[in-house]
Amino acid sequence: MKFIHENFLLQNRFAEELYHNYAKNQPIIDYHNHLSPKDIAEDTIFGNLTQVWIHGDHYKWRAMRTLGIDERYITGNASDKDKFLKWAKTVPFTLRNPLYHWTHLELARYFDIYDLLNANTAESIYHDTLEKLSSKSFSCQNLLKMANTEIVCTTEDPIDDLKYHKQLQHLNFEVKVSTSFRPDKSILIQNEGYNDYINILSQCVHKEINSFKDLCGALHDRIAFFDANGCKLSDHGLNQISFENFTEKEVDTIFKKRRDNKAISEKEAIKFQSAILLFLGETYHTFGWVQQFHLGALRNNNARMHSMLGPDTGWDSIGDYTQAQSLSKFLNTLDNNDKLTKTILYNLNPADNEVFASMIGNFNDGSIKGKVQLGSGWWFLDQKDGMTKQLNALSNMGLLSCFVGMLTDSRSFLSFPRHEYFRRILCNILGKEMESGELPNDMSLVGGMVSDICYNNAKDYFNF
Structure with a gap:
């Protein structure tokens, strides 16, 4: 299941x-x-998961810092993709934190993705969402409508x-x-x-x-x-x-x-x-x-x-x-x-x-x-x-x-x-x-x- x-x-x-x-x-x-x-x-279009999902989210930032991830990959100058990969690495360690539930609910509801996010699935999930997020159908206004x-x-x-x-x-x-x-x-x-x-x-x-x-x-x-x-x-x-x-x-x-x-x-x-x-x-x-x-x-x-x-x-x-x-x-x-x-x-x-x-x-x-x-x-x-x-x-x-x-x-x-x-x-x-x-x-x-x-x-x- x-x-x-x-x-x-x-x-x-x-x-x-x-x-x-x-x-x-x-x-x-x-x-x-x-x-x-x-x-x-x-009606901003964010373009990738890091921009829409990790930028500004201090819940995720605290978890990443706790895991020992360098600030460069959190609020620093690392690439969007590298920041996402570090977040994906963090997710399995958030078991019993609400971030684990929220992460997988959000992947499911917006992107129809039901795989567990981790270091092994990170690349495919990042790339599978790129096309959607760069399209008008995933603009800010459409994300709000998508959520009813x-x-x-x-x-x-x-x-x-x-x-x-x-x-x-x-x-x-x-x-x-x-x-x-x-x-x-x-x-x-x-x-x-x-x-x-x-x-x-x-x-x-x-x-x-x-x-x-x-x-x-x-x-x-x-x-x-x-x-x-x-x-x-x-x-x-x-x-x-x-x-x-x-x-x-x-x-x-x-x-x-x-x-x-x-x-x-x-x-x-x-x-x-x-x-x-x-x-x-x-x-x-x-x-x-x-x-x-x-x-x-x-x-x-x-x-x-x-x-x-x-x-x-x-x-x-x-x-x-x-x-x-x-x-x-x-x-x-x-x-x-x-x-x-x-x-x-x-x-x-x-x-x-x-x-x-x-x-x-x-x-x-x-x-x-x-x-x-x-x-x-x-x-x-x-x-x-x-x-x-x-x-x-x-x-x-x-x-x-x-x-x-x-x-x-x-x-x-x-x-x-x-x-x-x-x-x-x-x-x-x-x-x-x-x-x-x-x-x-x-x-x-x-x-x-x-x-x-x-x-x-x-x-x-x-x-x-």
């Missing part, structure tokens, strides 16, 4: 029926990723001009491409280069930014601009949401102090973050957006390699920050002002699964189905065990039936079988419980929930 077959990961007849009849053919709403809108708008994608949301900084999203609005492309607003650089006031960023934001809005009020006005202008161009979501990648009481005068003083290139204390930074996040949260509510918070990453741990290669190159890990008390205070402050918009919380530390799963129930007030969501398994947790634990925590402490489902959070145009991976895992969990009698033998009941999680809930929640 092929490793990737029609019932891959499905361990009984209930799981098989749930997947094939209720999950498999649902369109994909990928509401958070890091795809390049330029590549989509220009209905909507994708890329991620852009407030200073982005959304040039390529505007181009896409005028193209006859059946996949809707939107964006999400990621204002992290305006929030992290202690970061090196903060003032340089604020100067660029000032140029973007054609206004001076000399006070906290000016900053809020600039961000409001950019939110309005994003909204006018179809944006319905924001996203934030923070260690944690730290929250302190503040006064407007305090926050303005802190901002002006930073603009004068003076050092900011940790307490001052927390007060500033509290103020700017409240302003943003209230503004998102006004525009009817969904706000997302990705919490818990410890970034750029290897200073030497970060200085050489920059961020997002594979030097991040799970952090062990405290989350609950300040997160509760932040959400509660918005809720008290009736300004809490739809919210998705993602935890990177698996120890926070139950913390976040119970937190969302505090603010689901009956006004909207699943108003506050526990986000899908993210980054280090978007694998079988991580997804299973997230689904179990949500099931035990909330309503799995209201969950808005999976996303790729990826930079790769070949990553969309991760939705299939999630759907198979979901159906297998439910199918096993149907078999054991823990769930009723009612396929329309359980299958309806599967369809909702895979597609319907996201379609209703985001209101694209």
Whole structure:
């Protein structure tokens, strides 16, 4: 039997029926990723597997480094073919890492290749895919269509001009491409280069930014601009949401102090973050957006390699920050002002699964189905065990039936079988419980929930 077959990961007849009849053919709403809108708008053709599959993929890079492969074959100047051959050599050593499953799902779904990738098959697989990848039928837009994608949301900084999203609005492309607003650089006031960023934001809005009020006005202008161009979501990648009481005068003083290139204390930074996040949260509510918070990453741990290669190159890990008390205070402050918009919380530390799963129930007030969501398994947790634990925590402490489902959070145009991976895992969990009698033998009941999680809930929640 092929490793990737029609019932891959499905361990009984209930799981098989749930997947094939209720999950498999649902369109994909990928509401958070890091795809390049330029590549989509220009319908880029990558030409070979390295360009479409390995460039930018720090999951693969970490595995290759662990195996002892020189950086020249990862982010360096080796040829595309040599980089691919090194990746192929790595794949057999990724057994039990999700990369092994993803690799073979992606080869099967995009290229109809079911051979196991290794040093012996690498040459033939590389050459067998060359003709396809160099053809128009494997362009970025066609790769998205191939995956049955209905909507994708890329991620852009407030200073982005959304040039390529505007181009896409005028193209006859059946996949809707939107964006999400990621204002992290305006929030992290202690970061090196903060003032340089604020100067660029000032140029973007054609206004001076000399006070906290000016900053809020600039961000409001950019939110309005994003909204006018179809944006319905924001996203934030923070260690944690730290929250302190503040006064407007305090926050303005802190901002002006930073603009004068003076050092900011940790307490001052927390007060500033509290103020700017409240302003943003209230503004998102006004525009009817969904706000997302990705919490818990410890970034750029290897200073030497970060200085050489920059961020997002594979030097991040799970952090062990405290989350609950300040997160509760932040959400509660918005809720008290009736300004809490739809919210998705993602935890990177698996120890926070139950913390976040119970937190969302505090603010689901009956006004909207699943108003506050526990986000899908993210980054280090978007694998079988991580997804299973997230689904179990949500099931035990909330309503799995209201969950808005999976996303790729990826930079790769070949990553969309991760939705299939999630759907198979979901159906297998439910199918096993149907078999054991823990769930009723009612396929329309359980299958309806599967369809909702895979597609319907996201379609209703985001209101694209």
